[in-house]
Amino acid sequence: MNIFEQVESQVRSYSRSFPTVFSTAKNARLQSRDGRSYIDFLAGAGTLNYGHNNDLLKQPLLDYIQADGITHGLDMYTEAKEGFLQAFQKIIMKPRDMNYKVQFTGPTGTNAVEVALKIARKAKERTGIVSFTNGYHGCTLGSQAVTGNKGQRKGAVVSLGDVTRIPYDDYGDEDDDFMGLKLLDQMLSDPGSGVEVPAGVIAETVQGEGGMTAARMSWLQQLESLCRKHDMLLIIDDIQAGCGRTGTFFSFEPAGIKPDIVTLSKSLSGYGLPFAVTLLRPDLDLWDPAEHNGTFRGNNLAFVTARVALEEYWQDDKFAQQIKQKAEILEKRFSGIVDRFDADMKLKGRGMMRGIATPSGEIAGQICKEAFANGLAVETSGSWSEVVKCLCPLTIPEEDLNEGLDILENAFASVLSEKEAKAS
Template sequence: MRTDTSADRAIFERRESEARSYCRSFDTVFTSASGSEMTDTNGKTYIDFLAGCSSLNYGHNDPDMKAALIEHISRDGIAHGLDMYTDAKAAFLTAFEEKILKPRNMDHKVMMTGPTGTNAVEAALKLARKVTGRTNVIAFTNGFHGMTMGALAATGNSGKRAGGGMPLQGVTRMPYEGSLGEGVDTLAIIEAMLGNDSSGIDAPAAFLLEPVQGEGGLNAASPEWMRGIARIAKEHGALLIVDDIQAGTGRTGTFFSFEEMGIEPDMIPMAKSLSGMGLPFAALLLKPELDIWKPAEHNGTFRGNTHAFVTARVAIEKFWSDDAFQKEIATKSAILSEAMHALAKQIPGAKLKGRGMMQGVDVGSGELADAICAECFRNGLIIETSGADDEVVKVLAALTTPVETFRNGLKILLEAAASQSTTKIAAE
């Protein structure tokens, strides 16, 4: 059993690709994590407000998920089964059906895709085109849907798109709510463009959008706008794909981020915290009538992670059997909102962003946001930025973070913002 937690830092520079990113902001070697805290080789503990970019909504190493996984491995439970039937898959699907789908009057089927969110998006795009016989997909400004070629075509960020190395096609970009400034009715613009036979926009196979744009800067769509998009999609014979990869699994307060918005998505790509414990696991929820795949028409060696089935089942049964956890999220969301208002008051022109436990502040520049996050890290808080220019300081704390720990992390953030905004003003 390995007990030495030292690491030769030079190995990362020598052997790891230049594509590495988060480690550049958090320049230390982590060795352990529990709940909402991570510890490095120096024994320093950090409060984690990144949570695996919302892959750890239930925190690090939840004891019940860990125990179930250890038990599964210890009894030689299936580790890899392609898409064969297993007891672990049956248990997960049963829990998902009983605790998630039925209470929400949803009859979606669950398609196991490759283990990353971008694969679930790819499957949705392929299926939408197969079902409708159309090729064009409507995506939105500031949207982020993944790094494989189809999902990247639907992603707005120019820096991410530049990595494609070839033209990214099959997508028409439309303005997200609020993207053209206050008072601009983007729904009306979209309707006008799609209703004009000379607009040059091909009939869409699908509309693909995030109710809260995580990487795009925590832009949160209103229920009215979401209903408007659903209506327009239906009028034009297009499917509605709601990407709930980052905003879902409780992050915005309910299991799905679109609950209580009055819409019924045709397909829902899911990943990140779906496994409950940070294990790779992605799936596409789709209405039964859309399930026209031929066997293995969209497949992958790692479609369905059996270990993730084990932990996902525990997460569902532990946190979503009643409304207690949802009430806890609401309480912490209110604490977060109060802190974000306080942060915004410290910085002239700052804007509140997001909703639920997916909130942040647009501080006006990537430089200031980076400085705030760097100061937070020096003081024991892991937090990152988002937005087109990394201008949003973004809180993605685990939903299970103890209130005292949560408040301590927010205190570090507010102090860092006060320090760095004062430094910026003095420099000007």
């Protein structure tokens, strides 16, 4: 691994937690160069909902490449783009009574967020944005400004302004329901608060990087009502929680809300290919031609795999039912771990976006290290990296899921037993 340490920037992070060279992967299994197999509870930080090298998606991609299909086409019309848009409209938007314009942004989630913030400000002719404690939205300057994590924000080295941060659901005094939203309502209603009405509010329904905190449906509904009351645009960042991760294609569906703007990326391509979109209410599509552009706005290879993923998994509710069944296994096993060790731990998340909050980042880090030593790749999240975070592929076989959970439970037992021995 000397070449990586000699040549690659020290900004790398995942390689520090998983210090091996990986060579191949299939569904929920990673294979290292030395021949060792690892169960993958990381899944590209939520990018591989359909697993590694999914055969249903791979062959259409190979066929498209073999036929010399368009690989790069700026924002020109292509058959691959046409096929994706038709499938997205027919399979996703129409059955959900959604009416959005689809803007193809740069290839990553932060590009989609930048578009959402810019168009909100353009539409409302206001500069302010409201975001929430522990929110994570990306590492470009606009996205970083609405991100809460201090470690991420310090990388900007410039002022990150025009943002008002409000407590997220279950932050601070848990006895005060909707504390943050009540505070925001009060500040926007009070001419002496010093807080101007913003262009929009950006929120995740489950804060993946922020510690797997899942907002209550009633909180999301109250947030939407507050946006309507004060003429603010509601932006839902569904980059990690979307594409089925919580059980439904969009994570906000169970709440019955209708965001003005939605950002999608990560698992949207279905195959781990770079791909991001921003969904806009039609009346918000106010751009002049090329006013926001980019060389890689739209990925034709990703159009192919994204279309097939929609056709194979979302034509009916069979896949959603499979996610539900695996989510129940996760909840049961994670609840069992929390009950077994009873060490100030807490079950976090929703659906197949789950985590366990431990007493400290040190403990969570040791648990993940022990798990990796025994064949499981799993990461941490949260303000202090205190949450052991599970994002296994939605297609993971139940046998691999249970084996991975066995490894994880044993890692909890090993680390917590060691801690107890040292304490005594």
